[in-house]
Amino acid sequence: MKSTRRKLLAVAILISVALIFCFLFFTFWKFPQEVTEVAVISKTEILSKELPNGLTIIAVENHQVPLVTLVMAVKGGAQVENPGSDGLSHLHEHVFVSNLANVPKRALRGQDRPYPILRGTTSTEYVAYSFTVHAADLKAGMYLMSFGFKHPNLRQSDLEKEKPVVLAEYDRNESEPSYCLGKAVDKRLWYANPYGKDALGNRSIIAQASLEDLRKIQRAYYVPNNCALIVTGDIEPSEVFETAETAFEGWNREEDPFSRHPVPPQLPLRKNLSVMVTKPVSAVTLLIEFQGPSTFENPEATYAADLASTMLNNPSSRFQKKLVDSGLFSFCSMSYLTQNHTGPIRVLTQTTPQKFRQAKDALLGELNSLADPDYFSSEEISNAKQQIEIGSVWERERASRFAQTLKFWWCSTSMDYYLGYVENIKKVGRVQLSDYFDAYVVNKPSVRGVLISPEDQKLVNLREENLA
């Protein structure tokens, strides 16, 4: 009996000690933090499916707000233009938005009418149509989009109406000095095929365009196997895929437009070119552009390009210290635009007329040292990789914006490229960085453009030939 009591007492002590231990453990013990790579990977899932007609459907759930954004991305834009069609992809986009706005109510198959703000965008490698509706209007939005693409109704009246609007857009852009500098530099960088890199195009081609010109674009590129519908927001992906299958049924696959009309290559720049744009401006802007890599030909270099730009733009980088902290430039940034067909590497800077020459020489010297194996520290490389990885969380935070991000990557690369992007960035090391700079920047021909006021130009006696 006594031993049973002792045993019970011992058990009670053990349980009490265990309870106290548990309390203390859970109260004061801090769990070790999760490793970075697990924690920073966004929880967002990107699901995609190809319909039998070749149309890609991409769905991303994000229930932060009760909205749905739909973006129809079409591979095309300036890249498919030639001297006779320079600017017509953009004009077509304007007229096609009218077509979407004119979709009849019957097309909505009994759904309530949504009130979308339709937006069209034309860039170098895509044209896109997008709108955001309330989550309850997902189906109506899908039917609207599908009807507009399956039964395009390009009207002469819309063409006549949109021509002056597009020309007004042209005027507005040409009123901005920085746009004029960018256009002048691009024209020289893409000297062999400037039409393929200028979405706004040529005024007289736009003014003279016929409806048949636009229909040619429609027939060639607005086919399901050249398009992706991206749907993000407060959705159930299964509903998106099911509705898409019904909505886009009857829109037939056609020959791949890029097999029939391959994009002409951009010829390499053989020598340095320079251009001076004089406008009434207060600072001196120096824009240097190089022909960069293509995802089509050299995807590895595109990852190195993005990692390098991230590091160079960091305020504590050697690049910023030498060029900005030294007082030579008020700002200096380097970027690469990922493109399927030769993306530009841009170095955009600003300084004063008095500092211009010294600043330009320092910049050129620094650009030529970027391939040095020890230019970047290991910490810089590691931090920039993490910065890019966390950047993907920011990209996904806003569902409406993320739809636009996916559109860009789908058109200029592929979903596989985008999904593997962070992992491929992590693989970039010093060798790949040096290779990238050696191949595209160090002692490579570039176009150097300067935006300066006529007064400052006289003051410092600056001529185009001084820029070479």
Place this chain on the structure above:
Amino acid sequence: MNLKSAALVLVVISLLMPPMTSVITAVITGEENWESVEFETNGLKVIYKRSEGETSSVALFFKGGVRNINEHNQGIEPFLLTLATRGSKNYPKDILSSELARMGTSIGTSAERDYSVISFRSIDQYFEESWSIFVDLILNPTLDEGEAELVREQLISWAKQARDNPDVWIWRIAGESFFSGHPYALEPEGTPTSLAGLSVQDLKEYHQEQLMTSKLMLVVVGDKPPSELKKMIGASFGDLPEGNYEETILPKIKSHPELNSEGRNLPTNYVVGYWTAPNLKSEDYYPMLVATEILKYHFWWEVKEEQTLAYEVYASLSSDSSNWGTLYVCTTEPNEAVELMLREIERLKQEEVRPLELEYIVYLFITDYCLGQESAQAQALRLGHLELVGNGWETGAEEIEKIKEVTPQDIKRVTNQWIESISFGTLGPKGIDRRLFLQTGEKAVPSFTDWLREKFCSAACMRGCKLV
């Protein structure tokens, strides 16, 4: 103590301890209910909103805006805050930028007419580390002389460049006459002259003057439990003096017909018109917001769609404490475009809008409202704005209802009451019809009912949703 006594003590201790599961449940249950709360720590008002995303944002508001400055120290707040983000006692510049890159955290500042803000956004994993940096930048900024000169040069360069871009400068031209004599005539971002005259000593003294909790307000959007947040805020800002800052009420802006024109050789012309508008505290604010949205739609329809006079045309309503509305058009035909816009304003004064049109505006408002809630940072800035300029952060939850309550009679009333006269600014090559812009002529007003019948049949409403 024998075994029996020891067991008894342990059992009593363990039984007195609240069971672990119930402690955790209680905490979670309690804080799940805290979706949005307000509390005060050492006189510092804190607004907290729970967000279940992967990101957090914190914004510290410095109250006052233009109330704190004069002609000589315009720009002192952005100068101080920008400089503060360049390094602090515990985070010198190099360490700071390296840490921010590693965590993917970004710190930003802005200077508005009614307040200035310093904010950060981070992924949840790095919230505490980001908070430490943020606090150190605010409390212990380095305010280094050399760095100050770099920041000064950049701010002066940007201030000068406002003139370079016509799309920016037109707002200054129009605002010059509209804000004349009002505190809003001061530039929160500073002028080249005022920025040049500010010394580092001025910045240090100003910094000390701002650090009192009655002058600050903190907004946090994230998933940190409020109890933990309170401890962090107390530890960081608990030693600051409370002070006795009270915000003065600014006078209403007196609107009168004015025309301030600047000729410039550009491909197009820019027009901005200002009118006095009710502020967020006024019962007329939401009816005015709807009226402005309707004007925006009418301007777009008449000027862009029907007459194809412009690429960009709109009306907008600000939400500052002394508030205003604006109209904007970029056109080669400013006289014709403005005549149409003034006619639409007169229409809105004379005729009531149809319910269908209201339904459309409410739909768009809900869409825009939700888009503004997509990111933690946008939510933080909006909550702070409503608290400082409106009737409190809680009113954010009522905004959609307030829009839904607006009636056609309200719209007609506020348009008549508030859009009495418009103060214009123009920039461009075209001759301006002063009689028209000074609103002295007779106005021919076609029947609003006829216009609606023609333009606003059900089918056309969707067409009207186009914006390119």
